[in-house]
Amino acid sequence: KPAIVGEPEMPSTIADVAQEKGALLQRRGVEWNYSVTDHDWAFSDAHGTLENLPLPLVPQPNAATALAALRASGLEVSENAIRDGIASAILPGRFQIVSESPRVIFDVAHNPHAAEYLTGRMKALPKNGRVLAVIGMLHDKDIAGTLAWLKSVVDDWYCAPLEGPRGATAEQLLEHLGNGKSFDSVAQAWDAAMADAKAEDTVLVCGSFHTVAHVMEVIDARRSGGK
Incomplete structure (x- = not known):
């Protein structure tokens, strides 16, 4: 089972707990990462790279971490569905x-x-x-x-x-x-x-x-x- 880490600097205690639980770490900047421009962003992990993604309405790190979790889950989700989800997802009270x-x-x-x-x-x-x-x-x-x-x-x-x-x-x-x-x-x-x-x-x-x-x-x- 994956353990998704969205913080760029992971506390060592998380690695200890992951090892204890038998969880597979998926760390930002190691197993997955993303980059942002003024108009779009790109995401990469062991499954490949998604480019020209729409800028999200939610905070960018949150969107990238959610995408990392989705791809690590093994669920079959089309690229079009991913793009639609990124473009439409909102958090009430967050911009x-x-x-x-x-x-x-x-x-x-x-x-x-x-x-x-x-x-x-x-x-x-x-x-x-x-x-x-x-x-x-x-x-x-x-x-x-x-x-x-x-x-x-x-x-x-x-x-x-x-x-x-x-x-x-x-x-x-x-x-x-x-x-x-x-x-x-x-x-x-x-x-x-x-x-x-x-x-x-x-x-x-x-x-x-x-x-x-x-x-x-x-x-x-x-x-x-x-x-």
Whole structure:
């Protein structure tokens, strides 16, 4: 049975466990690998090479690791099916574009690594208007490191507190931003951003699973007739 490793630097403990379980390691950069251009990507392993693959909507390392697992599984899947799956697979809350005019994007990025990926995706989008970010974070996350990435793609900040003992206040977020608006709740920040957004703008909801989930709940409640 295969054990797929998607991290480029594998902890030695994984090799120990794999040997103990009798699992066959499939390591990124050893048994399989991938390369990316601005327009497509390629994947290679013991079965051969797939080229000109469509860029995925999910994070690239995730797509490549999933493909490695699929090919190591022995399942018979056509190349066309693989290409279709890569092009259409989404993860709710991960660069999820939910509407246009204005464009609304949900992304649960809450650490510097995820914020770096989100920043790259935002920069790749055609930008005609401004980017308005509705953000709430947990205070035990790397707020400064996360916001350092997002500052380069966000024009206007709508900061909200998250409920519970781990929730950062809007003022704590503003300390790292220098400018922006603070609100008493995620719902208020969302309403303000949507009221300010023009058709050509982008409203980005990010910073935490809690932030995205709260906005989703607000939207669902209003669609079902609630307030």
